[in-house]
Amino acid sequence: MIRRAKAEWTGAVLVCGKCSKKVGGGFGPKGKTSLTKALRKLIGGKGRKAPLGVIETRCLKLCPKSAVTLVDTARPGEWLVVSPGDPVEEIAARLGRAAPQA
């Protein structure tokens, strides 16, 4: 029997962990935060309670130079290649997640 667990996720994003390592994090105010961490912080929530799952993966075999590969599972046919320093808010908006209003 397959058991089930409820989650708040409305989608999931895959972020290449190897790309993130290669660019030395690349995001956040100091440019040292990984895209996974920066996105999770912006989107809020933890684990199953987050509105969007942000999953760090192994190499996705695209391996862009000085950039991070990202797959929005809602649009698996179009991968995103994000450069370090690109505003995380803009990336979240592209994923259909507006930054929470302050």
Ligand code: FES
């Ligand atoms: S290192 Fe990220 S896709 Fe290969």
